[in-house]
Amino acid sequence: MRPAGRSAFIRKGVTASIVLFALFLVSWEWGPRLLGIPAFILPPASAVQAEFIRMVSVNHLILHTGITAGEVIAGFILGSLLGALFGYLLGMSPTAEFALSPYILALQIAPKVAFAPLFIMWMGFTVYPRILVAVLIVFFPVMVNVLTAIRGIDPDLVNLARSFTASRAQIFWKIEFPSSMAPLFASLRIGATLAVVGVVVGELVGGNSGLGYLLTFGEGQANTPMVFVCILMLTLIGGIAYLAVILLERRVLHYMPARPLGGL
Secondary structure (H helix, E strand, O other): OOHHHHHHHHHHHHHHHHHHHHHHHHHHHHHHHHHOOOOOOOOOHHHHHHHHHHHHHHOOHHHHHHHHHHHHHHHHHHHHHHHHHHHHHHHHOHHHHHHHHHHHHHHHHOOHHHHHHHHHHHHOOOOHHHHHHHHHHHHHHHHHHHHHHHHOOOHHHHHHHHHOOOOHHHHHHHHHHHHOHHHHHHHHHHHHHHHHHHHHHHHHHHOOOOHHHHHHHHHHOOOHHHHHHHHHHHHHHHHHHHHHHHHHHHHHOOOOOOOOOOOO
């Protein structure tokens, strides 16, 4: 796409997004009233805004948001590193893949929510159980994408490198690692959103801080606007994490065609 055409495309996309967002806010504000939906079921946008301002001063919303964001970052980074490490190891060693795959698959099949109470009994009501749940959720998609990328490398290309007396390390850094970068970043996009899910699960099960804790607190008080505020803040954290992965991908994979920031 030519630069002029690309700029026009981006302008149209941004304009359409702003219009849709404005329509969404108008519908949210006036729709429940017109349809006769009680405010305790679906509060209008103005009520959620007022609750947001109240929570900032009374419920320390910014502090709890920062705690959740820190847990998301830690869980995402650790889960991504472990997933990439195991993906490369299993991809380069069929024997290790055959031996470890049943155990990794069993870990993935087991519901992550079931691990949260166990982690809390082990480590108490700290941030570590929440981070660990996020690590488990992020780990598998990253590992599978990296493993699939290593498997999909043309064996003739590897054999050609070996014919030129390339070492195992050279084959990895010159062929396997670069070939896996695009699938790796695709999995990191998924992991950036799943990390939020993992942290919230941990906070809901046994948290005494964070947005998941406020979410449970609002539910107990039947404070629907408070629940909406927590959901919006969690969405904001996930969106920022997703955007950060896109920006990092653009820096690392600068040789690939760039896509709009809002694109999947």
